[in-house]
Amino acid sequence: MALTSREQEAVRASATETLRCKRRSTLRHEGAAVQHIYLLTEGWVASSMTLKDGARQFFKVHIPGDVLGAPSLANISAVETLTAITDCTVKCVPLSRLADIFAEHPRLGMSLFLSANKERVALMDMLAAVGRMSAVGRLARFLIDLHDRLLHAGQTEAGWLPIPMTQEMIADLLGLTAVHVNRMLHELEGRSLLRRHGRDFILDLAGLRALDMIALRTYVQEPLWLPSTQG
Amino acid sequence: MALTSREQEAVRASATETLRCKRRSTLRHEGAAVQHIYLLTEGWVASSMTLKDGARQFFKVHIPGDVLGAPSLANISAVETLTAITDCTVKCVPLSRLADIFAEHPRLGMSLFLSANKERVALMDMLAAVGRMSAVGRLARFLIDLHDRLLHAGQTEAGWLPIPMTQEMIADLLGLTAVHVNRMLHELEGRSLLRRHGRDFILDLAGLRALDMIALRTYVQEPLWLPSTQG
């Protein structure tokens, strides 16, 4: 949803610090104290969790514009680890500023609430995919989803998808093993739904989309029930 | 977090309608227009999604006190189906009231935001369980989680868990088949971690908890960064 210039200014002002992170470094480790939420401005970051037996589950590949770290807001210690997939830049917003935002910019508060709920839908879709779709299907879905988000953010061209991730990371995102991800990639290539040049992928969008069993999501631009932008 | 009496009053006042639902009836079907969020006051409700191939994935078993339908707030049409597991009662809050809440009761807005984020953590835990835990582990985790939530809500006694669900529903929640859920239930019984009387379960809490690979979550009661209850 569109923000007023006053609201945009409030967002800018709320960040106290800009952090640069090297590829593969950890921005915040699970278990750490929850002190900020982050706004990703450059590069990619993955959020993940490690189980007691050492297994790892990634939740999302975040791209510029995404808010990071919000899920842990109500927790005593952070639930997710934030790892830089590429070199990246984030703005840190201390929790104390959050209360100000809700008090002084109700529409901004609502927009945070709405975006948290969009992320819930993304997690629900992921859960449905991991719980109920085949390995190829999940992989196809991952490629399409990331591609579409990058395209929407103007970070790539249609059909073109660079993935600076190892196959093991993709496996930990989809609930598979690295070996099986490798086989499914070859499977998609065999069906001509995919061509690879190193870690750059060329996608047959329509073909891959046909493998996705989950409905496309459409979001309201400017919810009717919101007070007008004048507010 | 604790609400002021003024805030509690605002919550009460925002519900326009009270709905009663029969067991197995659908409160809201996915694809329907998004017009309300709901407050569950009595009975159990499950949220789920149906894939294009007809497969079903449940996301959560909701108990009294839970907010329903919020994930779809930013969507044009509802993402999740809400199905009554038992006869139940919900209060409907029309979307127009939401803006008022954020404008007039910033702390209430924040509390909605925090609760959405807690639900994100619950979904992340579910995703990690389905993606990275064995079938027995997932089943044990489900039993413990539901038990603990009911206990916390004063709806059951320690070790005692009534589940008015078919094994097929449990399967659709855990990403398994009904047949395999049945086998895993017998497996747990064989290990004396569980006894059953129809759909009432008696749990060996410690034993089941040991099978859960996901960390216990601890939530802040009254976040320090929130303005005081005076506000």
Next chain:
DNA sequence: CGGGGCTTTGATTGTAGTCAAGAAATGTGG
């Protein structure tokens, strides 16, 4: 040009899915 991480491939295993049928429980109408 050497080495470590990443990818690829093959062989084998195992967990969970599928199919099917009978038993038990639940629900319904008389």
Next chain:
DNA sequence: CCACATTTCTTGACTACAATCAAAGCCCCG
């Protein structure tokens, strides 16, 4: 309250998708 119909549960036999184990090749990167 009983008889019948329909779900739901249970069990067995078989299948298959994905995991595991292992080794070789590739490709950056220093």
